[in-house]
Amino acid sequence: MTLDLYRVSSLDRARSWNDLEAGERRRRAVVACRDQDREALWSLTEAYLVLNGTSGTSVSPRTLKAYRWAVDRFMTYAAEQAFNLLSPRSGEGVRFIRTVEAGGLSPASTRVQLAGVRLLYSALRWAEATQVSPFVDVKPVRDKTAAWDKRSPYREEEVTALLEQADFRMKALLLLCAHGGLRISEALALDWSNVQLAAGELLVRSGKGGKQRRVAMGNSLIHVLEGMQSEGEVIGGSYPAAVERLQRLCTRAAVQYRGYHALRHYAGTRLTREGASLDDVARHLGHSVLETARIYAKWSDDGLRRRIAGW
16 A cells, blocks of 8 residues: 555656646756756656656655665765756766765665766756766776675574574564565565465565565465464564664674675575576576576585685
């Protein structure tokens, strides 16, 4: 119900721009750039994304939050550097991204920043406020860290230690992520109407694009869910609160905090180690691209280490 209300409101906000006469839409966009009106420029950007993006009204709140952060950060830079939004000087786009990188932003966050400002300028071109594309050829510095060396999964003994220290509700959340492979957004939003204990399945709406998938449950997860109240949201609550709970739990269990996504990585790594095909791993975790699942093969393969140990 909440997701449906969100979609309606995002579409209503988009219509506030789309329903304008072309000339009035252009005028408002130009004025927003002149005044560096963050709220108006974000509203325009969101409207463009909802109306023209591949996800439409299914774009997730988390994605919108990331793009909003990118636009806000860029607007701060624009104010400090007298960046002319409608007629930027040659090379201004590159200078902005290099400034972001020099400020210590991670390569992944830099890519989000670049995607956000590109989206802003797509929206400005849609409104016919400008025709410039100052970020179209800008490329961030290549991330030299291999994908499988970042955000490594929790180890088996660490997951066990966390489960031993967790209360019933937290244990369910851990298992939804570590066995079910759910993203934290998916786990928090899971409703009891989508839990099929008899069939051993969950119906999960993806946090990316709103797609649905069926997720098989193991006996451990089924057992925990059977002991919980079966109405409303299974876990619920906010993401910041969930992060705080996991941080406290990691401290009690003497486990290095790696975030919730490392539990999802644990699920993929364990499946791969136990012989599951990449197709099965991708299906369980809801990856739309098979190549994404290959990272778990890297984490699960300790054959090279064993061979060299005997040298």
